[in-house]
Amino acid sequence: DTEVTQTPKHLVMGMTNKKSLKCEQHMGHRAMYWYKQKAKKPPELMFVYSYEKLSINESVPSRFSPECPNSSLLNLHLHALQPEDSALYLCASSLYEQGEQFFGPGTRLTVL
Amino acid sequence: RKEVEQDPGPFNVPEGATVAFNCTYSNSASQSFFWYRQDCRKEPKLLMSVYSSGNEDGRFTAQLNRASQYISLLIRDSKLSDSATYLCVVNTNAGKSTFGDGTTLTVKP
Numbered sequence: 001d002t003e004v005t006q007t008p009k010h011l012v013m014g015m016t017n018k019k020s021l022k023c024e025q026h027m028g029h030r031a032m033y034w035y036k037q038k039a040k041k042p043p044e045l046m047f048v049y050s051y052e053k054l055s056i057n058e059s060v061p062s063r064f065s066p067e068c069p070n071s072s073l074l075n076l077h078l079h080a081l082q083p084e085d086s087a088l089y090l091c092a093s094s095l096y097e098q099g100e101q102f103f104g105p106g107t108r109l110t111v112l
Numbered sequence: 113r114k115e116v117e118q119d120p121g122p123f124n125v126p127e128g129a130t131v132a133f134n135c136t137y138s139n140s141a142s143q144s145f146f147w148y149r150q151d152c153r154k155e156p157k158l159l160m161s162v163y164s165s166g167n168e169d170g171r172f173t174a175q176l177n178r179a180s181q182y183i184s185l186l187i188r189d190s191k192l193s194d195s196a197t198y199l200c201v202v203n204t205n206a207g208k209s210t211f212g213d214g215t216t217l218t219v220k221p
Contacts, residue, residue, distance in 0.1 A: 055208075105155050106155050
């Protein structure tokens with residue numbers, strides 16, 4: 001299995017909703033990432049889980065919270081989002097933190 | 113100054129042309145370097161890792177110049193299917209991944 005899967009593909013939510021994005025890989029990779037990508041912009045790193053240690057981009061607001069239940073799964077919990085949070089959310093994994101990253105297809109999120 | 117800067121593009125070239133993209137980085141502690149391609153509304157896909165000795169994969173050649181802190185990607189004999197946005201990625205030894213803004217390539221018949 002050489003792919004990263006993400007669910008859901010699309011998500012529309014209101015500003016008061018709580019939702020979660022899911023990411024899974026079975027390549028034995030030890031680092032997993034969440035990125036946010038706005039249209040015509042490059043992906044922007046939000047969080048890194050590497051060997052069970054979380055690294056945070058300090059510019060990411062607390063309404064986003066990652067969770068790593070095990071080394072194959074990575075969730076992103078969303079709460080009280082704003083319309084400007086609408087974007088493509090990409091998950092990626094790599095064998096180790098410096099390595100080549102493989103991306104999932106992304107979740108296209110719209111916040112109303 | 114941005115940590116990673118790419119040629120702004122866009123590049124519009126005819127089929128069969130050779131095109132080169134450059135990417136400079138500011139953090140001398142950067143450890144690993146990659147080129148990705150991203151098609152419209154799709155995820156980035158790894159194109160090549162970039163090594164100090166340079167590496168080639170078919171029509172694609174990637175090079176790293178640590179002294180001048182830049183990486184390059186050369187595409188020979190461009191195909192229509194090469195049309196995409198090309199992103200350089202630089203990783204520091206602290207595990208931080210930074211993407212360049214991307215360069216859009218359009219190959220025309």
